[in-house]
Structure formats: C-alpha cells, structure tokens
C-alpha cells in the first residue's frame with residue numbers, strides 16, 4: 326500500500342461538458358478517506374473490517390438469529406472437517422506407504438480412507454446448510470439496511486437533500502446497503518477459506534515448524550494484491566457513482582413516457598443516445614483501466630506467491646532428503662500446501678470483495694452520523710393549533726451556490742383565516758418564502774413566529790402537521806387515484822365519504838367517471854393498467870388532496886392552520902380556474918389561513934392582503950384597492966393593468982394606459 330488510488334483519467338468528455346457542465350465524477354479528496362488512501366496500515370484495515378463485520382453481524386442477528394447461528398455453526402464445523410480430513414489423509418498416506426503386502430496395506434489404510442470420504446460428505450451437507458442460511462440472511466439484512474438508509478435520507482432537511490456533498494454521501498451509502506447484504510456471503514466464504522488455511526497451517530506446523538513460514542510467504546503477496554485491487558475498485562466505483570446515476574437518467578429519458586412526446590417530435594432520441602454512448606464509453610474505459618491495473622497486480626502477486634511456493638517445495642524436498650520428516654508426512658505436507666494455497670486463492674478473492682464492500686458499509690455508517698446531524702429535529706416547543714398571527718421577521722435565505730439571496734430581509738404579518746396573496750416576477754422568492762412558512766427550509770437569518778413562538782425551535786412534526794402544501798411542482802404520485810388522495814393525510818385512516826367530499830370540493834367527479842376503474846385506477850402512464858391525466862386534471866387531484874388534508878385531523882386531532890397554494894390553477898381552463906380560485910377562497914371558512922401564490926392578478930384582487938416581492942425583497946403590501954390607488958403607481962398596479970389590457974377586463978383607471986414592460 327504505497328499510493329492513493331487513481332479514480333479517473335483523461336479530459337472531460339464532450340457529453341458531460343455539454344449536458345452537465347463538467348465531469349460527472351465525485352472528487353472526494355482521497356485524504357478524507359483514510360481507508361482508501363495509501364497511508365493506512367494493514368492492521369488498521371483489519372480493525373475496520375472487523376468493525377464492519379460486527380455491524381453486519383449485529384444486523385444479521387436482529388434480522389434472523391436462527392439463520393445466523395446455522396451459518397456460523399456450519400462454517401465452524403466445515404473448518405474442523407477440513408482439519409480432520411487432513412489428519413485422516415495423513416493416516417491414510419502413512420498406512421499406504423508402509424511396507425507390507427498390498428492387501429494388508431489397503432486394509433490398514435481403509436478406515437482412514439473411509440474417514441476422508443465421510444468427512445467430505447459431511448462437508449457437503451454443512452456447505453448446503455450454510456448456503457441455505459446465507460440465502461435467508463442476505464435479503465433480510467439488505468431489507469433492514471435499506472429501510473434504515475431510506476429512513477435517514479427521507480428524514481433529512483430539504484437543504485441537505487439539495488446539498489451535492491450530502492448527495493454524494495447518499496449515493497455511496499446506498500451502495501453500502503447493498504454491500505452489507507453481500508458482506509454476509511463474503512464473510513462466510515472468508516471464514517471457510519480461513520478455516521481451510523488455519524487447518525492447513527496447523528497440520529504443517531505439526532509436520533515441521535519450518536513449513537509454516539512458507540505458507541505465510543505464499544499468502545502475503547496474494548493478500549497485498551487483494552487489498553490493492555479492492556482499494557482501486559472502491560475508489561473508482563465511488564467516484565463514478567454520479568456518472569452512473571446520470572447515465573441511468575439519460576437512458577430513462579429515452580425509454581420513459583414522460584419524455585416520449587418531445588423526444589419524438591424534436592427528434593431528441595439520436596442526440597441523447599449519442600451522448601449516452603459517449604458516457605458509456607467513458608465508463609467502459611474506466612473499467613478497462615481497472616482491468617489492466619488488476620491484471621498487473623495479480624501478475625505480480627502471483628509471481629511472488631509462485632516463488633514462495635517453489636521455495637516451500639524445495640524446503641520440503643530438503644527436509645525429506647535430510648530425514649527430518651518421513652515420506653508420508655511429506656505427502657501430507659504437499660496436500661496441506663495445496664489445500665492451503667487453494668484456501669488462499671479463495672481467501673484472497675473474498676477478502677478482496679469483503680474489503681471493498683466494507684468500504685461502502687463504512688459510507689453507510691458515515692451517513693448514519695451525518696444523517697443524524699442533518700436530520701429534521703424531533704420534539705420542540707408546542708405550536709398553537711390556530712395561531713392568530715404568523716409573523717415573518719427580517720427573514721433572509723440564500724441557496725447553496727448562489728451569490729444573491731432568494732429572500733432578503735423580508736418582514737410581514739399574516740393574520741389568521743385570511744387569504745394572503747404572494748405576487749412577484751419569476752424568481753422573486755415566492756416559493757422560497759412558502760417553503761420557509763411550511764418549515765421545509767429554515768431562514769438563514771430572521772425568524773418566523775406563530776403567535777410569538779419561533780418555528781425554528783418549535784416541534785417540527787407539529788409544524789408540518791399544521792400546514793398543507795399544494796406546491797407548484799406538486800407530487801403526481803404514480804399510484805391509484807385513491808392513494809393519491811389518501812397521501813393528503815397518510816398517517817390516519819380515511820373513509821370513502823371523506824374521499825368523496827374532497828372530490829366534490831375539487832370538482833373531481835367528472836374525471837373519476839371517465840377512469841376505467843374509478844378510484845382504483847392507477848394514474849401513472851408506463852405501468853400496466855395505468856392511465857394518464859391532463860395537467861388540469863392532475864391539479865384537481867392535488868386540490869382534492871389538499872382539501873382532504875385540511876379536513877382530516879392528524880393522529881393527535883390537529884388540523885392544518887395554514888395552506889400554501891403555489892400556482893394551483895396554471896393548467897386549468899378559464900371556467901375551472903375561476904371556480905377553483907373561489908373554492909380556494911372558501912377554505913378560510915374552515916378557519917384556515919390561505920397563502921396564494923399566483924401570477925393571475927385577477928385572482929389576487931380578492932385577497933385580503935397582497936405582498937409583492939421583487940428580487941427577494943418585499944416591495945409593496947396592501948389590499949388590491951390600496952395598491953391600485955397608490956401614487957406613484959405601484960408595480961402591482963402596472964402589472965394588473967397590463968394583464969387587464971390583455972383580457973380587456975375594463976378595470977383600467979380612466980386616465981391610465983397599460984404599461985408594457987413591468988411584470989409581477
């Protein structure tokens with residue numbers, strides 16, 4: 326172990342530059358990963374591996390004790406069987422090489438020969454038992470590790486999920502969950518090979534102490550080669566995880582329904598295919614590089630091990646010649662060296678994989694700690710069920726990688742049970758503010774208070790439960806219509822009547838009537854029996870889901886106090902849209918405060934209060950009448966008149982002409 330592993334070679338392929346703006350390799354700075362770096366000692370590697378084996382063992386113990394005990398028991402017995410087989414072989418050889426009549430010699434050797442056969446049979450049974458137990462354990466451990474991984478990631482803050490460094494950890498840890506499963510199989514094989522080696526070593530040291538160091542000399546180069554190859558492979562896999570995710574995304578674009586129409590009309594297929602191929606070639610080159618490096622390492626370690634084997638046989642020959650050991654013992658020693666070497670072969674390839682897998686398990690372990698740090702906190706100050714006012718105080722927020730803040734010292738007050746409109750040009754910060762109000766982002770500066778209680782220290786689960794979010798890019802769950810609504814309040818059971826009420830509210834029944842299996846229709850193109858919905862129909866589904874959430878108490882009897890609707894009607898036809906806005910306004914009759922984000926200023930005109938954002942700053946506020954009457958003309962009035970002029974709504978003030986530039 327002398328140098329840190331290389332991860333990629335060559336310039337950035339054009340495809341990666343064009344499509345992703347740079348190389349899709351993770352640059353980890355290998356110094357951070359001491360196990361993968363060239364500076365680690367073998368004992369450190371062994372300690373780490375034992376640590377992760379214990380981790381896998383603990384998980385296996387929790388998953389299926391009987392299977393784990395069977396597995397370990399069977400492997401220990403197989404190891405013992407291998408030692409007994411060698412002893413029996415020694416007896417058989419001693420009897421066979423003894424002088425005497427052939428029939429007598431055979432008779433004397435028969436018990437030992439039979440013992441060798443019986444032990445071989447027993448070994449096969451034990452091997453089958455071990456395979457059965459391993460087959461049960463591996464998927465169980467994989468399930469546990471995956472569930473743990475998914476729980477950690479899905480409970481992380483949204484900012485963490487959007488952080489590329491955290492995403493890199495997530496990518497690698499996901500691999501770790503798979504590795505934890507294979508570690509069981511690897512560990513079993515290592516155990517088997519190690520027992521074989523130990524029994525060979527035991528027999529050799531009994532035959533003559535000088536033979537044992539020879540076995541060690543045969544083993545050492547193969548062990549060195551295995552660890553070197555594993556490190557190289559790990560470094561490469563980890564660095565190329567993002568590349569592999571990007572390639573899968575490209576392949577999906579070619580074959581999934583969501584991109585099918587534009588792909589065909591714009592003839593994007595050949596373009597994407599070309600770049601997919603370029604990326605696949607880059608990955609192929611990396612694999613070829615690894616294969617070449619592995620071949621070189623294998624060759625070197627095999628040459629060293631071969632030289633050691635020759636030395637071992639030479640030593641054995643000289644021991645026989647000098648009469649230090651009898652011929653029969655030499656025969657047994659040959660068998661032991663061969664068994665030992667075969668065990669080394671198995672051991673090396675298994676340790677190779679075990680080591681590599683344990684590096685990924687380590688990443689899973691790391692995600693556990695990092696995930697804990699980035700987790701949404703549990704507990705905190707209780708929030709009022711129906712706050713009289715929600716105040717946003719001097720709130721600023723800047724996205725990672727951005728120089729300018731998305732929200733810049735915003736201060737505003739939201740009274741209970743009113744419709745509050747957030748308006749502003751694209752990118753002015755409306756959705757960011759909505760996400761802060763919902764508790765998915767925490768302000769980087771300033772506070773949001775519910776009746777004076779700072780939401781940063783409040784019980785976040787309670788905050789989430791008190792909010793309904795109909796986001797601009799709301800989730801179109803690839804499930805049945807029923808499940809799509811139930812996901813409005815998934816933690817409590819809902820009956821059909823509640824679903825019907827929500828559907829009534831969103832005028833969803835005409836859509837349901839056209840669905841082949843009514844509520845149980847799978848609304849997902851690309852799955853068997855699945856049907857697609859139009860954009861406006863999906864918005865109705867989302868509106869119904871929001872209503873279900875607003876009218877269904879959580880497990881503690883709490884109903885949402887705040888609903889954020891972000892561009893809820895953008896895909897609806899004019900008639901439906903007018904109705905939908907009216908329905909949204911009606912939500913205040915439930916005692917809920919409505920935050921309405923929309924560019925349709927006809928709808929905001931009826932809001933109780935309007936806040937106008939511009940480049941993350943709160944520029945104007947008031948009622949529609951106030952904002953329209955202000956002099957000099959507000960940005961809001963200019964935009965409103967511009968829209969009015971488009972539709973000739975006749976809302977233009979007598980002395981005004983519609984401006985043509987400003988946009989809210």
Ligand SMILES: Nc1ncnc2c1ncn2[C@@H]1O[C@H](COP(=O)(O)OP(=O)(O)OP(=O)(O)O)[C@@H](O)[C@H]1O
Nearest residue numbers: 487724727731749750751752753754755756757758
């Ligand atoms: N995840 C993100 N990472 C980095 N920047 C972001 C992210 N989301 C939004 N932004 C940036 O933050 C600013 C505010 O975005 P936001 O989505 O809040 O605007 P908006 O007013 O809702 O816009 P629109 O009317 O187009 O929906 C924009 O400059 C946007 O590019």
